Amino acid sequence: MQPTRPAKKSLGQNFLVDENIAHKIVDAVSASPADLLIEIGPGKGALTGLLADTGARIVAIEKDGHLAEDLKMRFSGNPKVQIVSGDFLEYEFEDRTVPVKVVGNIPYNLTSRIVSRLVDNRVKIDSAVLMMQEEVATRLAGLPGTKEYGAISVRLQLVAAVEKLFLVAPGCFRPRPRVDSRMVRIVFQNREPLKDEDGFVMFVKSAFGMRRKMFRHFVASRYGKGSIEILEDRFRTGRIETFAPDEIYNMFALLEKNVRP
Numbered sequence: 581m582q583p584t585r586p587a588k589k590s591l592g593q594n595f596l597v598d599e600n601i602a603h604k605i606v607d608a609v610s611a612s613p614a615d616l617l618i619e620i621g622p623g624k625g626a627l628t629g630l631l632a633d634t635g636a637r638i639v640a641i642e643k644d645g646h647l648a649e650d651l652k653m654r655f656s657g658n659p660k661v662q663i664v665s666g667d668f669l670e671y672e673f674e675d676r677t678v679p680v681k682v683v684g685n686i687p688y689n690l691t692s693r694i695v696s697r698l699v700d701n702r703v704k705i706d707s708a709v710l711m712m713q714e715e716v717a718t719r720l721a722g723l724p725g726t727k728e729y730g731a732i733s734v735r736l737q738l739v740a741a742v743e744k745l746f747l748v749a750p751g752c753f754r755p756r757p758r759v760d761s762r763m764v765r766i767v768f769q770n771r772e773p774l775k776d777e778d779g780f781v782m783f784v785k786s787a788f789g790m791r792r793k794m795f796r797h798f799v800a801s802r803y804g805k806g807s808i809e810i811l812e813d814r815f816r817t818g819r820i821e822t823f824a825p826d827e828i829y830n831m832f833a834l835l836e837k838n839v840r841p
């Protein structure tokens with residue numbers, strides 16, 4: 581027997597111990613033998629084993645070298661499972677001919693960075709099923725006009741459908757996290773790159789920095805007073821937090837095209 585190592589807080593290690601939930605997660609992925617699954621942070625393999633049972637090909641990326649070694653041993657007899665010892669944030673998605681589905685009970689402190697990375701690589705990704713902190717799930721899925729709707733909701737929903745799945749209680753993990761968890765499904769829809777996405781991300785962040793003010797104040801501060809003229813009426817009198825993601829992108833494109841910031 582290996583001595584048990586204490587979970588590493590810095591790596592967001594909360595291992596899933598509830599088998600029903602593990603099965604529900606794997607069902608939500610709905611993998612078939614033709615799929616390629618990328619698992620983020622397999623840990624002790626609570627999901628990896630069940631995912632392997634679907635017959636899909638799996639690439640599982642684990643940053644904790646000890647855990648990665650254990651998993652390599654465990655799956656050494658299965659040629660469809662590849663364990664990568666490394667940081668998912670540095671993982672290079674390759675061009676594949678099969679649909680790539682991402683899955684993971686991810687380290688909660690990296691959720692935004694992981695989601696951004698998936699958005700950046702969406703041309704190569706079909707969908708993602710991720711466990712995250714309930715509060716973050718609510719923001720990703722947040723609708724215009726609610727207080728949860730923010731820059732990250734806009735960025736993600738511009739290119740993907742976001743669906744909150746089931747809630748997972750702290751008792752399903754060891755050690756127990758201090759927060760409720762939620763499974764979220766992200767299905768990428770606009771997979772082709774949009775013009776000046778980096779510029780758009782900055783635009784949205786700054787605009788939400790003034791979310792309680794009329795949107796036109798932000799526009800005037802960034803593009804000059806005269807630029808307000810090209811906005812439709814309802815965008816002049818409304819706040820950014822009430823506009824849909826595609827409306828915000830269209831305004832960004834219009835302003836960038838017609839007025840230099």
Ligand code: SAH
Nearest residue numbers: 591594595596621622623626643667668685
């Ligand atoms: N999926 C497992 C483990 C979840 S805990 C389960 O459900 O039980 C989160 C896992 O992500 C841990 O194993 C942790 O070591 C790993 N991890 C943390 N940061 C990572 C990173 N940047 N890249 C890949 N894995 C990471």
